[in-house]
Amino acid sequence: MDDIFIAQSSLFTEQQVTFLNNTLQSKGLVVAPEKIQRAAPWQYLGLTLTDTLVRPQKLHLWIWKRKVFGQHLAVQIVLRALSTNLHSKQPKKPLVMSFHGWTGTGKSFVSSIIAENLYQLNAWRRRFVHHFSTVLHFSHGSHVHLYKEQLQNWIRGNVSACPRSLFIFSEMDQMPHGLIDSILPFLSYRDEIDGVYYGKAIFIFLNNAGGDKITEIALDYWRRLKRREDIPVEELQDLLSKDIFRNPNSGFFQSQLIQKNLIDYFIPFLPLEYKHVKQCVREELRVQGRPDEEELITEIASAMADYPSEERLYSSKGCKTVASRVALST
Ligand SMILES: Nc1ncnc2c1ncn2[C@@H]1O[C@H](COP(=O)(O)OP(=O)(O)OP(=O)(O)O)[C@@H](O)[C@H]1O
Numbered sequence: 001m002d003d004i005f006i007a008q009s010s011l012f013t014e015q016q017v018t019f020l021n022n023t024l025q026s027k028g029l030v031v032a033p034e035k036i037q038r039a040a041p042w043q044y045l046g047l048t049l050t051d052t053l054v055r056p057q058k059l060h061l062w063i064w065k066r067k068v069f070g071q072h073l074a075v076q077i078v079l080r081a082l083s084t085n086l087h088s089k090q091p092k093k094p095l096v097m098s099f100h101g102w103t104g105t106g107k108s109f110v111s112s113i114i115a116e117n118l119y120q121l122n123a124w125r126r127r128f129v130h131h132f133s134t135v136l137h138f139s140h141g142s143h144v145h146l147y148k149e150q151l152q153n154w155i156r157g158n159v160s161a162c163p164r165s166l167f168i169f170s171e172m173d174q175m176p177h178g179l180i181d182s183i184l185p186f187l188s189y190r191d192e193i194d195g196v197y198y199g200k201a202i203f204i205f206l207n208n209a210g211g212d213k214i215t216e217i218a219l220d221y222w223r224r225l226k227r228r229e230d231i232p233v234e235e236l237q238d239l240l241s242k243d244i245f246r247n248p249n250s251g252f253f254q255s256q257l258i259q260k261n262l263i264d265y266f267i268p269f270l271p272l273e274y275k276h277v278k279q280c281v282r283e284e285l286r287v288q289g290r291p292d293e294e295e296l297i298t299e300i301a302s303a304m305a306d307y308p309s310e311e312r313l314y315s316s317k318g319c320k321t322v323a324s325r326v327a328l329s330t
């Protein structure tokens, strides 16, 4: 059964809570204590909504209620970056994060968790989240001039309607050379441009470029019997930004956004190990309403752990095909 939501305009009294608990218990239902909210919804959701404004007040850890496996570095940085930005009344510049890693490691997954957290995605608020798919929206290298203008107009129009807009660019590695630099003016340290303030906007880039570098470092740690949790994050971010800048297939090849340090965080998504794939399979079984089947979990995870060919430590597809493998196994 789905959750039951009970609310009223005034605070629930202790008697009312006891009455509800007793009544529900008599029907075999329970109220999870952590679900009882004694504050107004806009306070515990961390958002204040006005006509054109989404103003997050507090970022709670419930952002990670959905399980993200094996990405302690990414989770840590994203959480810190968001909470710093959201708590600032007048951020000096938009928050810009660039996610890097192999396919299926959770980049889109985490960006959708962020979007859900910020806007509690319902149809009305979904208009503050803008998703550009490079393959879909910027597919013709010869149209770069046109795309530049369209992109600038789109960002300008939407940020002037809602300062706290979220822009997600996926498949950055396929972005035509030079296109992304067209958004440079919006990411800079400025009060306003033509009367529009951009400091509250958030930009997220999703990129497979850099994935090999991240894997190389993670593997090196593993071979030296060190924990991946101990990989120094600053060093990794620095290596990533250099790698992306030099890579002609990263969307940021010789990009001014990097040269001018306008990307605040390069966020590494580590390759997923056998044990993380197992966690994904277990979670997928739960989502599909099926019991934990240890044999199946091991079978799928073993088949997916394929890199390097000798050690078979990581899944080169991350958890990407887990859902379909689980569905096929019925
Ligand atoms: N670290 C993770 N923790 C939990 N689930 C994950 C993780 N990584 C991937 N998944 C699962 O796999 C699915 C596919 O991952 P996702 O689309 O986020 O990969 P991606 O990194 O964006 O890949 P691509 O580079 O191909 O776009 C997710 O919807 C999620 O169900």
Ligand SMILES: [Mg+2]
Pocket (backbone or CB within 6 Å): 107, 108, 109, 170, 206
């Ligand atoms: Mg993706």
